[in-house]
Amino acid sequence: MSIEIVAIIVLLVMFIIGAIFPINIGIIGFVAAFIMGVVVSGLSVDDIFNAFPADLFVLLSGVTFLFAIVQKNGTIDLISRWGLLLVRGNTGLIPWVMFALGALLTSIGTSAIAAASILIPIALRIANQYKINPLMMGLMLLIGVTAGGFSPLHLFGVVVNGMMDSQNIPHSPGLLFLNTFILCVIVAIIVFILFSGLRKFIRKDSVKHYSAAATEIIDINVNQEEESSEDSLKERLTWYKGFTLIGIALLVILALGYNVHMGFAAFGVGLVLSLIAPKRQEGVLQSIPWPIILMVTGIVTYVGVLEQIGVIKYMTHLIAGMNNPIIATLTASYIGGIISSFASTTGFLAAIIPLAIPILKDPHVSSIGVISSISFASSIVDISPFSTNGAMLLANAQGMNQNEFFRKLLIASVCFIALGPGLAWVIFVVIGTPW
Template identity: 55%
Template structure:
């Protein structure tokens, strides 16, 4: 057995161990990076340290630090109350507001990761406040972001366009966006129905707050949310909440328009807010989900070792060796789903499309359909807790539910990995659509 294949099997084994034993998978990831990278493959320790995802660490820590302040000072409660007014108290509409808001902002060119960083804390807070299925809300957010991510203005769409044009291959950016949007809408609809979204249409915010709602006013590191009966009775705009809202707006402006790093920007704004009310800071730092950050960075470090020893190339090279274009496109779609669930979707898109050039040049198969299938397969699995967007969801769940929510995300992303590529391949490659 080759080292590249053994390292991939080792990764699968880590997931199995982490799901059975109460061990942080991030620790397994760091140990595996050392064992496979240094002891087995002979990498220098500095090289292993070099693949540590410092960017992701700063992003997750900075965002969760700032939004711990936002949660502790009641600003998210205020935003939640405004959100209810927008849908006039109909809880069944809230998940779809989340879906289409994410789609619209992503289609305008906003970074998917930046949007997930900003919206994940708000979306899960709404879910817990109104007893809406948190997994459903988080899934509709990520699927909604994916629906708009292949807009000609967004980074994903631009990567596909640039790679195809650089190789002289035809590309229909609007058709690609329509394909991804419709597929994601159907996925969102299925998730909404299966996870009980329809029953929320029978509830109003008043009914929930008076009769059913017993959720928290603030996060506690290892405890359930504190209970209160009428959560919005005393939610009012004060100077500190106003400053926090301004801080959120500044964060969006810094990250999206000035293109500053989201994590460093969040640290900066969070520090200013901390000086405004120092008494909150002990609780804020404790509320940062350190176990989640350890888990994600450990796994991503091991993935970096896989890339360094050639395991990622080993997987993608298998695709180019297939002679049947239909089979090769299916394999490429599944490869995208598997790898992107714990690695960079952006990087994979840039790598996989050149590898499937022979498929795209085959006149017997729809090149537009192949691109759509690969694009969908590689991006819809961003719900994975080992992907940045999934990690952002996990880092904003109830502290007491971190492990169970992790498992739910893992199961949901596993379903997407198994069904998503096959469904996209059948629809866009085998059957085809009239407009593509």
């Protein structure tokens, strides 16, 4: 049995152990990375350290640190009240607002990680406060982020279109964006219905929520001198919440406007807010989900070792050996879904296109259909708790036990991996789009 197959089996065993026993899978990942990398494959310990996702660690810990402060001082409660005013009290519209915001940010070129990092903490806090299923809210947001991901301005679109240009393969950036966007909308509708989102449109307490929110916001402007309860005060704009809102805006400007690393920017903004009100920081560090960060970094470290020993290249090269372009596209789509749920979507897209040239140049299939199928399959699975965006979702889970949220998110990821690539393949390759 080849080392590549053994490494994949070890990965599957890790998930089985993590599902049966109350053991952090990240610890298993670190141990497996050492055994498979150093003991079995002959890598050095430095190679294992190189596989550690320091970028992801800083991102997760920095963003969760900042939003632990934001949540503790009540600013997210304030934002959520304002957000409810915008949808006029209809909580059923909130997931779609998050979908639209995610799609808008990524379609104009914002990094998917940056967009998700900014929106996820706010979205899940709102979901918790207004009794919206947090998993549905998170999925809708990340599907929206994916919907805008293949815009000609976004990194995914740039990579795919650039690789197609370099290989002289006919393609259309506009059609790639349209195909993936429409399919993401369809998936979002399915998710919304399956999670009973339609009921939110006819909730009898929506008007009550709206009225209460509106009253509290008006109180800020016209009833400042009245005595209020502690809960009401939490939802009023104070000087510290004002500084916090400025800090969030600064984070967005630094990350999106100046390409400052989101994690370091979040640490910097959080540090300033801590210095402004140091006595209010008790319990903030304890609020950072360290077990989740350990789990994600451990798994990603193991996947990094798999890449170093050639497992990723081994799987992608399987595609090149197939003669049937339709079956080869289906295989490539599923491989893309599986690999991208653990590894870099951008990296996989850059690797798969040169290997899929025989498929893309086959006159019996549409090259734009093939690349749309592979692109959608490789990106829709970014909800996985072992991808960066999915990890951010898990790290900010509210409204349910984190282990329960992890299990449900993992189940959703498996469903997306099982059904997403097949759906894209049927629509874009087997049936074909009318345009």
